[in-house]
Amino acid sequence: MSTSERLIESTRELLWERGYVGTSPKAIQQRAGAGQGSMYHHFTGKPDLALTAIRVTAQEMRDRAEEELSAPGTAFERVSAYLRRGRDVLRGCPIGRLTQDPDVVADPALRRPVDETFAWLRDRLADVLAEGRDRGELDAALDPVATASAVVAVLQGGYVLARAAGSAEPFEQAVDGVLGLLAARVVPTPSP
Amino acid sequence: MSTSERLIESTRELLWERGYVGTSPKAIQQRAGAGQGSMYHHFTGKPDLALTAIRVTAQEMRDRAEEELSAPGTAFERVSAYLRRGRDVLRGCPIGRLTQDPDVVADPALRRPVDETFAWLRDRLADVLAEGRDRGELDAALDPVATASAVVAVLQGGYVLARAAGSAEPFEQAVDGVLGLLAARVVPTPSP
DNA sequence: GTCTATATGATGATAGAC
DNA sequence: GTCTATCATCATATAGAC
Secondary structure (H helix, E strand, C coil): CCHHHHHHHHHHHHHHHHCCCCCCHHHHHHHHCCCHHHHHHHCCCHHHHHHHHHHHHHHHHHHHHHHHHCCCCCHHHHHHHHHHCCCCHHHCCCCHHHHHCHHHHHCHHHHHHHHHHHHHHHHHHHHHHHHHHHCCCECCCCCHHHHHHHHHHHHHHHHHHHHHHCCCHHHHHHHHHHHHHHHCCECCCCCC | CCHHHHHHHHHHHHHHHHCCCCCCHHHHHHHHCCCHHHHHHHCCCHHHHHHHHHHHHHHHHHHHHHHHHCCCCCHHHHHHHHHHCCCCHHHCCCCHHHHHCHHHHHCHHHHHHHHHHHHHHHHHHHHHHHHHHHCCCECCCCCHHHHHHHHHHHHHHHHHHHHHHCCCHHHHHHHHHHHHHHHCCECCCCCC
């Protein structure tokens, strides 16, 4: 891995662990095993490096979600697989946590990839739900867009509850809760 | 307001706006109109002041929630009133945002009031839902604990989505989504 | 490309006068 | 109780040698 790549990886880790405000150039350099000169040669400063790191993490998150959401199965099965995928819950969401960073939210360039990631995710989930509804798998009265937003919110809020509790349990309960509600909207298949 | 109270209020505001890591003693003092000596006379340091501030905010949040959840009405009406209460969505939740602060989560004393607040809220919502189920207002198969966790998670996640988007819209959609799912579990009242 | 100075201001606190 | 030094360290760079 090149010095530039190591700097990006270090920044990705630190942004996840400590956020933008809590991450110093010095800490990035130390974790990457690089000096000050290297960092300021490859990047104009902390915002530039952070933007690069955020973009990589955002792309990774989209790719991972697309895997589950484009898999075969009913809409309910795919949403369920996405929500129940193994996660290191107590670490939280590397993109969602950035929304609590005042300097990220205040800078349009830094906020943009965060915004786009969640917008894409809600749209993608809404598509899956709308498809399930149109196929007759889900209740015709289900609102795909609102439900998709609720599903993404449960994930992000689940992380918050888990970190507050110091345990993954509230996250799992919240996922159980929303899937339980959604399951009640699944149209029963006529027996063969 | 005494100097001590002004210091607490300033800390509450700054913790909400910038988090624990992003809040400096100097900023607290300036906003409170107090000198260094005053702050270190009344409090042992930043953690002590933050703990006091967090406790006040947590109590305020519980009192406010209790108002809506103990109001008259069906379980669905009370949960709905709680979720739809007017909120300054883009500011986020003053307690939930602390879960993204590494120094808060790492310090058991600071994390405790955050943990207790969410534990209380989930329990209280679960009580309301269980009561509604036992009264026959809600489907007997509804899981009160899991559903309560999902409701709180939608709120916390809604803030995340709203701050990412720079708009309250995703928050409102998420609330619509979970209430739409819950409404489908309301047992129809027999017409008189 | 990487390194070592060097610089300005902030951070989080202590000491002691008033 | 409040104020003004004073302090060591960190944050975020820039300059210039190698």
